[in-house]
Amino acid sequence: MSGKGGTTDTPPRPPERDAPFLWLSTPTLPPNGGPLAVAVFNPTERPLHYGLHGTLDSWDGATWIGAGHWAASLSHFGTLGGVSENQPPAAAIGIGAAPHGVGSIEYLAVPALVSGWYRFGVGKAYGVLRVGEDASLPVDITNPAALQTSPTLIPTTGANVHLYSSPDWGMRPDTYAQLVKTLAPFVTLESLHPGGWSTVARLRVDLDDQPSEGSAVTIPPVPEGCHRIVRVSPMVGPLQRHIWALQPPTGISLDPRTRRS
Secondary structure, X not given: OOOOOOOOOOOOOOXXXXXXXXXXXOOEEOXXXXXXXXXEEEOOOOOEEEOOEEEEEXXXXXXXXXXXXXXXXXXXXXXXXXXXXXXXXXXXXXXXXXXXXXXXXEEEEEOOOOOEEEEEEEOXXXXXXXXXXXXXXXXXXXXXXXXXXXXXXXXXXXEEEEEEOOOOOXXXXXXXXXXXXXXXXXXXXXXXXXXXXXXXXXXXXXXXXXXXXXXXXEEOOOOOEEEEEEEXXXXXXXXXXXXXXXXXXXXXXXXXXXXXX
């Protein structure tokens, strides 16, 4: 997918922050694309309902022009969604963001695009991405079904993060049960720095107070940015789930009791 791109001399206005908007895991990508995580932020008093399908626009220096469509993948899918010029197939799943809450984390692979400004949209919630040669290499975001987190977006003050697992497509029930049974009883928390990943802590996996909630780890205060939880499986090797620590935008609560993402 080439995309029309657009001039960077006159950048577009950022989305309004008193209306629903789309959080992007990075504001820039190189022209050869890369993985991207997105989530709807809803600072309003009304719930927002939407699906996995979204729109992609390019900026021509004065206005947004339709450039394609995208269909994301939820965390338990174990895959990355895609972008195309035509509307890609998307599961008919109703998801949403509660008032002052955050919608489900979604994953997609952005293809090669001409340098310029692009706008990802879900309904009337938008997030702007700049594509340019000066962009840093993207984080190699993974989406393993066997290691999921809730929440995935946490405050910098730390959080209690629940851990979940789902079988990959086609996995036998007995194989999946053995995989879950043999997961390591601890995880490694790593933080991304300009020089690469560094270990922050080794955290014990505790059974949650409510058995239906599975297990959990307590994430200590961390700097704003990208981090990852690594849990070893003797069957498939290290599993990595990326999480992001944020300063909550105005009108947004990152309290995990208000949503699942």
